[in-house]
Amino acid sequence: MSESTDPASPAGRIAAGYAFTGPALDLGALLWDGACRPDLQIRIPLSMLNRHGLVAGATGTGKTKTLQLVAEQLSANGVPVFLADIKGDVSGISAPGVANEKVTGRAADVAQEWEATGFPCEFYALGGIGTGIPVRATVTGFGPVLMSKVLQLNQTQEQSLGLIFHYADSKGLELIDLKDLRAVVAFLVSDQGKAELKGIGGLSTVTAGVILRALTAFEQQGAGEFFGEPEFDTSEFLRTSADGRGVVSVLELPAVQDKPQLFSTFLMWLLADLYADLPEVGDVEQPKLVFFFDEAHLLFNGASKAFLESITQTVRLIRSKAIGIFFVTQTPKDVPADVLAQLGNRVQHALRAFTPDDAKALKATVKTFPNSPYDLEELLTGLGTGEAVVTVLSENGAPTPVAATRLRAPQSRMGPVEPAALEQAVKSSPLYSRYAEAVDRESAYEKISAEQAAAEAQAEAAAAAAAAEKQAKEQAKEEQKTARGAPKPDPSLAEQVVGSGLFRSLARSVGTQLGREVSRSLFGTAKRRR
Secondary structure, X not given: OOOOOXXXXXXXXXXXXXXXXXXXXXXXXEEEOOEEEEEEEEEEEHHHHHHOEEEEOOOOOOHHHHHHHHHHHHHHOOOOXXXXXOOOOOHHHHOEOOOOHHHHHHHHHOOOOOOOOOOOXXXXXXXXXXXXXXXOEOHHHHOHHHHHHHHXXXXXXXXXXXXXXXXXXXXXXXXOOHXXXXXXXXXXXXXXXXXXXXXXXXXXHHHHHHHHHHHHHHHHOOHHHHEOEOOOOHHHHHOEOOOOOEOEEEEEOHXXXXXXXXXXXXXXXXXXXXXXXXXXXXXXXXXXXXXXXXXXXXXXXXOOHHHHHHHHHHHHHHHHHXXXXXXXXXXXXXXXXXXXXXXXXXXXXXXXXXXXXXXXHHHHHHHOOOOOOOOHHHHHHHOOOOEEEEXXXXXXXXXXXXXXXXXXXXXEOOOOOOHHHHHHHHHOOOOHHXXXXXXXXXXXXXXHHHHHXXXXXXXXXXXXXXXXXXXXXXXXXXXXXXXXXXXXXXXXXXXXXXXXXXXXXXXXXXXXXXXXXXXXXXXXXXXXXX
């Protein structure tokens, strides 16, 4: 028995830690004492893939090929996979690989029965920018915490944005796209709406201005395309193909790779939405979905405390929903300690130590691994492309021994498919007709615009009525004034006669005589004799 196969030897003890009884994914062969040992296989239990993981290493060390290798085997075992394709080179997983000297040599080194195989794929794009089935979210579904992250708001501004969302929910103002959010913010600092939030702190004009400017800048980056309806149903990621293999969902991101904060936050929304929708299942024989988060450091750069707490909570709790998350980044220090503590499966590719900062990162990485017979500082700087240091969780949940590993070669194409083939795959998907066409229905913007138009019309009508009343009063006053100042007309001949003194005297005499005659006829008094 050679030393490397002796269970009592260091190599034998390492290999024994990867001898699982249940289904497992094959990562590669053990590297020991400078040699590759194809008889000592390094594996990861399928049931432990929902315990999350980390694939790390310097640029060009093979991280993308590692996630492709793991994704292929997950799909073959009936587990759906989500891949964020930032550089546009993962689409090849849908096509069979091409045999060449390098591939066959690697397969022989690690005792791999390599066969060119393509896997069932769906291709998506954020908001339809780029080639893929459009993935959209509503502003309400995105939520204030994630929105604050992409708008780069401070804590006070984030709290104000939370009040805005609360107000919109309570008033039935649906926030579907960015113009809805902008309309609500503008309304709440207008003369008509500023009293709406007075009882719960209000919204300052300065904070509203910051939010509105941030929204404008966000839209100028093309973000308006990402928000709207139909909102994508993230359960689409949980499908299997007709032959029972898991569907690999590839989110094509090359068209937005210059907006890292946006797409990393959007990926976080996908996870949060999955967490909200899926039931608790606890430990299962295999996960429902494994999610690969490439360029993960972009997710955490400049993150607020609330955002980091949201990520940590999601990573911690989503395991019980049978969802596994693998973060893919350059060094473990890119991931916050609270999140890193949740990552039980580790594939660490080579690190460089060209600068003092590199050396510091290398020492920090070594401290995150269990004790091992390797000199990890030396090993991690000497690994070749496609080699990594591995430790995973065993079937009973304990960490396996640290194992230097030469990884297997992916069976699918290691590179992108042709643009025409990608376009054809997208257009032929049954999901394309469901999500391709954007819908703009009545929401907060339209409702607020209608209310403001009605209020303006009412105000205009009231103003017009008041102006008419004022004009009528002024006209009446003018007529009275004119009447008082006009000269009186000359009296007529009849008026002159009636008004004369002679006529008045005669009238009095006639009246007295007539009065006596009437008295007599009424009371029967006799005419006085003289």
